[in-house]
Amino acid sequence: MDPVLTSHVREPRGATLDAYVGRGGYEGLRKALGLAPAQVIDMVKASGLRGRGGAGFPTGMKWQFVPKDSPRPKYLCCNADESEPGTFKDHVLMERNPHLLFEGCLIGCYAIGAKVAYIYIRGEFSHVQRVLEAEIEAARAKGYLGKNIFGSGFDCEIYAHRGAGAYEAGEESALLESLEGKRAQPRLRPPFPAVVGLYGCPTAINNVETLCNVPLILTNGPEWFASLGPEKNGGPKLYCISGHVEKPGVYETSMHVTIRELIDKYGGGIRGGRTLKAVIPGGSSTPVILPDQIDAQASFDGLVKAGSMLGSAAIIVMDDTTCMVWLAENLMHFYRHESCGKCTPCREGTDWLLKILRRIERGEGTMRDIDLLADVASNIGGKTLCPFGDAAVAPVLSTIQHFRAEYEAHVREGRCTCPADWRAM
Amino acid sequence: MSFHPEMRYESGMHVSQRELRPDGEPFAFTPANRDRLEQIATHYPAEHRRSAVIPALYIVQEQQGYVSAPAIRHVAEVIGCTPAEVDDVVTYYAMFFRQPVGKYVVQVCRTLSCALRGAERVTAEISKTLGISVGETDPTGTFTLMEMECLGACDRAPVVMVNNEHWHECQAPEDAGRLLESLKASGEAALTGCHLEVERD
Ligand SMILES: Cc1cc2nc3c(=O)[nH]c(=O)nc-3n(C[C@H](O)[C@H](O)[C@H](O)COP(=O)(O)O)c2cc1C
Ligand code: SF4
Ligand code: FES
Numbered sequence: 001m002d003p004v005l006t007s008h009v010r011e012p013r014g015a016t017l018d019a020y021v022g023r024g025g026y027e028g029l030r031k032a033l034g035l036a037p038a039q040v041i042d043m044v045k046a047s048g049l050r051g052r053g054g055a056g057f058p059t060g061m062k063w064q065f066v067p068k069d070s071p072r073p074k075y076l077c078c079n080a081d082e083s084e085p086g087t088f089k090d091h092v093l094m095e096r097n098p099h100l101l102f103e104g105c106l107i108g109c110y111a112i113g114a115k116v117a118y119i120y121i122r123g124e125f126s127h128v129q130r131v132l133e134a135e136i137e138a139a140r141a142k143g144y145l146g147k148n149i150f151g152s153g154f155d156c157e158i159y160a161h162r163g164a165g166a167y168e169a170g171e172e173s174a175l176l177e178s179l180e181g182k183r184a185q186p187r188l189r190p191p192f193p194a195v196v197g198l199y200g201c202p203t204a205i206n207n208v209e210t211l212c213n214v215p216l217i218l219t220n221g222p223e224w225f226a227s228l229g230p231e232k233n234g235g236p237k238l239y240c241i242s243g244h245v246e247k248p249g250v251y252e253t254s255m256h257v258t259i260r261e262l263i264d265k266y267g268g269g270i271r272g273g274r275t276l277k278a279v280i281p282g283g284s285s286t287p288v289i290l291p292d293q294i295d296a297q298a299s300f301d302g303l304v305k306a307g308s309m310l311g312s313a314a315i316i317v318m319d320d321t322t323c324m325v326w327l328a329e330n331l332m333h334f335y336r337h338e339s340c341g342k343c344t345p346c347r348e349g350t351d352w353l354l355k356i357l358r359r360i361e362r363g364e365g366t367m368r369d370i371d372l373l374a375d376v377a378s379n380i381g382g383k384t385l386c387p388f389g390d391a392a393v394a395p396v397l398s399t400i401q402h403f404r405a406e407y408e409a410h411v412r413e414g415r416c417t418c419p420a421d422w423r424a425m
Numbered sequence: 426m427s428f429h430p431e432m433r434y435e436s437g438m439h440v441s442q443r444e445l446r447p448d449g450e451p452f453a454f455t456p457a458n459r460d461r462l463e464q465i466a467t468h469y470p471a472e473h474r475r476s477a478v479i480p481a482l483y484i485v486q487e488q489q490g491y492v493s494a495p496a497i498r499h500v501a502e503v504i505g506c507t508p509a510e511v512d513d514v515v516t517y518y519a520m521f522f523r524q525p526v527g528k529y530v531v532q533v534c535r536t537l538s539c540a541l542r543g544a545e546r547v548t549a550e551i552s553k554t555l556g557i558s559v560g561e562t563d564p565t566g567t568f569t570l571m572e573m574e575c576l577g578a579c580d581r582a583p584v585v586m587v588n589n590e591h592w593h594e595c596q597a598p599e600d601a602g603r604l605l606e607s608l609k610a611s612g613e614a615a616l617t618g619c620h621l622e623v624e625r626d
Pocket of ligand 3: 085086087534535536537538539540574575576577578579582583584
């Protein structure tokens with residue numbers, strides 16, 4: 001499949017308004033403004049577009065949940081927090097094709113009846129904020145946003161809001177709290193953000209890549225969009241490949257692609273011709289899959305069949321030098337650091353899991369510790385306020401499931417059993 | 426403090442024993458910075474000015490390098506909320522410094538993709554060169570070394586972030602010591618920041 005989202009990212013000055021309009025930009029918005037909002041939602045529903053932020057929820061349906069008759073203002077929030085370890089696709093779109101995102105935001109606002117969209121960028125992306133703010137000004141100066149866009153009577157503003165370093169701010173209700181100037185801690189649901197969201201008003205929250213697909217659906221039609229990928233997994237998809245591959249990077253293709261093709265064809269194969277040990281297919285919170293499973297289709301449904309998830313399409317590749325206990329410890333450090341602390345199983349549990357993993361990795365663990373890990377994990381997964389808890393235990397549980405022998409070897413031999421110099425390789 | 430006999434929290438300190446931070450110099454925004462903040466505040470409905478707390482704290486940090494207790498009180502006054510509400514934000518987010526830091530805050534990403542490509546050795550190398558551990562500032566006040574979690578550039582692993590915004594990507598562990606020298610000599614220009622690569626050619 002030829003790239004459509006990233007076809008111009010390598011073009012110098014490709015991010016400017018002139019370049020975007022020159023390649024047919026803002027035509028999707030023009031078309032949308034000629035339709036009724038409900039017709040726009042119907043088109044997005046017909047395309048089968050599923051959210052690219054992690055859960056794969058149908059976007060059209062999400063927009064439909066926003067009550068149309070509410071007297072309160074409505075908001076669209078674009079989730080540009082991009083904090084899932086291994087994920088680095090949204091900032092490419094924002095830096096290199098910002099107007100595509102603005103156009104998606106504007107169409108989304110029109111569809112749900114919002115007049116303001118906030119793009120919530122993670123704190124480390126200050127360069128992205130600079131690009132967005134400059135391009136927002138350019139778009140406003142030319143009348144692509146602001147009052148009475150294209151003479152249609154539709155008013156809309158877009159603001160870029162930068163967080164300050166918190167993974168949990170990517171969780172949608174925590175994002176709203178953060179945008180309100182508070183700690184990024186999730187809200188109890190229901191009520192769902194579609195009804196009671198930002199400032200207590202109806203709010204739609206969509207990922208950057210999700211919104212970038214919307215203008216394509218308007219210009220090329222829902223059938224075109226659906227036909228790009230397998231059934232129910234239509235449209236273009238960005239994959240982030242990192243870890244032990246020759247050519248890490250962001251690659252765009254359709255969801256027909258398999259994990260094997262992504263590693264070998266796009267990622268250039270395992271570095272130094274080594275062999276594959278395991279793959280995390282959808283960001284750190286998705287269970288690992290093994291070399292005999294990599295012919296799985298890298299789609300929402302294909303990876304569920306393989307016992308994992310597409311998540312944010314962050315493919316982290318590990319070669320045979322990698323210690324899986326070390327891997328679990330590394331990720332647990334992340335989760336303990338990022339737990340927002342609102343609910344006890346996650347706040348306390350991640351700390352204990354890290355301690356136990358550390359002592360096993362150092363060779364100071366006991367066989368009982370391995371079961372203790374599974375026991376503590378089972379008291380976190382499914383028992384927390386937000387899906388972070390499930391995410392945090394996935395790497396531990398899946399490495400114990402597939403690599404229990406490695407855990408046991410650590411305990412038996414009283415040391416890390418991987419090649420002594422593997423971290424130097 | 427845990428009451429389970431075998432379980433002890435790492436800090437081992439009860440809240441009541443915690444020392445309060447020293448107050449620091451008095452703080453007020455410069456008129457230009459105050460104007461910038463008021464401009465940002467127009468992005469949010471007037472009754473939700475609190476949304477501008479994070480931008481306000483960034484401006485504080487630009488002005489004085491870290492967020493002191495007087496700055497927290499000043500931000501609360503300017504925004505129209507309580508100092509506790511501002512402190513809540515400062516203590517939660519990783520990018521706010523609550524003590525003075527070095528001229529260059531060097532943060533090494535330690536999450537999986539970077540770790541798989543040698544991030545641990547980058548940290549060790551910097552730590553050895555400066556003679557300080559993670560979390561410390563060198564005696565000259567030039568460098569503070571920290572570790573951070575995934576910053577969303579894992580294809581350029583291992584990644585180092587300087588002063589919360591400039592990146593140095595694909596940092597070969599054996600070159601980490603040299604990076605410090607070039608930072609000292611040529612400041613932020615020493616960093617690759619290759620996310621803007623295309624714009625440069
Ligand atoms: C702990 C946690 C972190 C998340 N981080 C992100 C993120 O960084 N970016 C993102 O787009 N979605 C993230 N999500 C998913 C969002 O909650 C939400 O599902 C998504 O933004 C919805 O957009 P979509 O329907 O377009 O996918 C996260 C979810 C959880 C539970
Ligand atoms: S599961 Fe963790 S991150 Fe989510 S609300 Fe509870 S403490 Fe916070
Ligand atoms: S793991 Fe270091 S940038 Fe993602």
